[in-house]
Amino acid sequence: MKRVISSVVAVVALAGAAVNLQAQDAAKVDAKHYTVAFENDRIRVLKAHYGPGEKSTMHSHPNAVAVFLTDAKGRFTFPDGKSEDFNGKAGDVIWNKATVHLPENTGDQAFDVVVVELKGKRSAK
Numbered sequence: 191m192k193r194v195i196s197s198v199v200a201v202v203a204l205a206g207a208a209v210n211l212q213a214q215d216a217a218k219v220d221a222k223h224y225t226v227a228f229e230n231d232r233i234r235v236l237k238a239h240y241g242p243g244e245k246s247t248m249h250s251h252p253n254a255v256a257v258f259l260t261d262a263k264g265r266f267t268f269p270d271g272k273s274e275d276f277n278g279k280a281g282d283v284i285w286n287k288a289t290v291h292l293p294e295n296t297g298d299q300a301f302d303v304v305v306v307e308l309k310g311k312r313s314a315k
Contacts, residue, residue: 214248214249214250214290215249215250216236216238216246216249216250216251216305217236219247219248219249220246220247220249223238223239223240223244223246223293224236224237224238224305225237227304231309232308232309232310233306233307233308233309234306234307234309235304235305235306235307236304236305236306236307237302237303237304238302238303238304238305239300239301239302240262240264240293240294240295240300240301241295241300242295242297242298242299242300243294243295243296243298244294244295245292245293245294245295246292246293246294247292248267248269248290248291248292249290249291249292250288250289250290250291251286251288251289251291251305251307252288252307252308252309253285253286253287253288253307253308254285254286254288254305254306254307254308255283255284255285255286255305255306255308256278256283256284256286256303256304256305256306257281257282257283257303257304257305257306258278258279258280258281258282258283258284258301258302258303259280259301259302259303259304260280260299260300260301260302260303261277261278261279261280261297261299261301262276262277262278262295262297262301262303263275263276263277263278263295263296263297263299263301264276264278264293264294264295264296264297264301265293265294265296266289266291266292266293267291267292267294268289268290268291268292269290275296278301278303
């Protein structure tokens, strides 16, 4: 009986972990700010729009390239509670390693960014 209970608990825990990983997809957990513009087997392109003072939910991205379409002022909060402020200028292109974060617009203007997520093997650098 103990073995059956242990097996059930393990299956439930694994199912919960799988749901939690899926729930971290930005386009799924924060459709207000993220839309999928394009996707194939190599990349996924997200458009993100944040109004002044708007905040996302905690979500994840694989390795990605972000292209700022407008100036942006914001903050990323990470699962450990630490945060990092950022400033982007229209036209800036930045590389981001895979991450889990909660973005927020700390500025008084809306901002737009395109995020090109890379699929497949994760870069070592």
